[in-house]
Amino acid sequence: MNAPFAPINQIFEPAQLLMKNFLYVCFAGSMLLTACSNNENKSTTIIETSKTDSTIVTRTDTTSAGASAAFDINTIPVTSKEIGKFPYLNAPEGYHYNDVIKSDFENLHFAIKGRLTGIEGKSYKTNIYKNRDSDTPFSPELVDRAYNKAITDLGGVQVSDKILPGEIERIGKKVLEQGNHAYSIIGDNDYTLSHVRTYVLRTAAAEIWIELSLYEGGGYINILQKEAANVPKVSIIKADEIKSELDKSGKAVLHINFDVDKASLLADGKDAVNQILPVLKNNPDLKLSIEGHTDNSGAADKNKTLSIARANTVLQSLVQSGISASRLKATGFGASKPLTDNDTDAGKAQNRRVELVKI
Structure with missing residues (x-):
């Protein structure tokens, strides 16, 4: 965003410089509050925006100084929005899901502040592809923005935007592969580790985790609703x-x-x-x-x-x-x-x- 004031040069006196900076902070704060108050889209269908879309997607780097701090799910607000039925999110307009894998219960690893954490529940995992009849290629940036808007409009919060180095080895590639994670997670290189986003969405009755991984030409999404295991009873042989x-x-x-x-x-x-x-x-x-x-x-x-x-x-x-x-x-x-x-x-x-x- 361009600054609302002309660049400050050497002719300003100290008092004027202080006042100018104060006004700048106030103006930026009011713009942010206005943007937040307009976030009322109730649809769970993701619409792809064009490259001329002026929407600004702001993300916080969750993997810097405070990355090792313990994550508390209670800090995530409970949404009052109607979020529909599991798996909650359709593919963006112009895209489709393919090779869907569903499970009533499994343990998947989601990045939280950059660190992979195992979460159990029912899951929905799939590839994201551009429609075959489309005359434009897959756009990771636009798909990323589409999901970000859809999830945050529902009240979801992004809790990570990358995977920290060493996390793949700490959990084990075989464990992640058996969990059918996005290939970008098990790719374990600088590009793939920095292109995995994690969101969490809380309702009064559910905790939903979303893992999004995009690359040039396609993407992957894992959606898990946290649930306790309903372990089938096995009778004892006498x-x-x-x-x-x-x-x-x-x-x-x-x-x-x-x-x-x-x-x-x-x-x-x-x-x-x-x-x-x-x-x-x-x-x-x-x-x-x-x-x-x-x-x-x-x-x-x-x-x-x-x-x-x-x-x-x-x-x-x-x-x-x-x-x-x-x-x-x-x-x-x-x-x-x-x-x-x-x-x-x-x-x-x-x-x-x-x-x-x-x-």
Whole structure:
């Protein structure tokens, strides 16, 4: 924006210079307040503006000095606007979505003040393309402005405009790739890291996160509504069922619940392990290989280590209950031997298991 006063030169006296600067600040402040008061667009359809559009998009650099400060979601105002239904945002006029990936529940990483933070909920992820019948190319700048206006008109707030160096390595590229993040995030170069924007939108009932990544020729958008996991209940196999399965096929599959990403047993996990005890006590010649398995979330080497640790937890629990360690061994296979696909929450729950195999 051009200054409303002519450049100050050397002929001004100090008092005049002070007054001129004061008037300038007042004028700029009044212009900003006026612009904010006119932001009343109620539409959730994004309209692309032309290159002659005079709208000024102002963004704060959220990755500078205060980047390490803790983020408090309660500082984001709750919008009173009607925002429609999930995923809330159509593609800009003249553009379209393609290759949509939906999930009822997953953990995606969003940049907050430049640092990647995992957030869980239902998600909608897609590419953004220019319509095929268009005679103009994809414009990252205009698409960026269109989304910025649509989101802020709804009451959303931008909380990051880049990803800080080292964040990709801290989370792990494989984790981000498995989360189907925008390719620009896992690209990990100066251009891509500086072209990822994060917004958050709060309503009285929901917290919505939006990740926008644009480049010459296309773009990506991830939309996630934060929600707690609705973990499907898995019933415990009783001791007589374990014995029956071992006699029939030489192995029994147990779904034993552990703490997330840990090898410590939850309460119902302990109940499941306790069902193994009578089988071993009533069959003193029985020896078992305890084999841990995970779903495919996270890095493969981490999953294998976790599966071994969980198998060892079961083994130690049985030993502490009086079973000789010479009758048991523990190993883990990570996600390398799934029972079913990992495309759904139900499938992943089936793949997270412990198998008892006759030795």
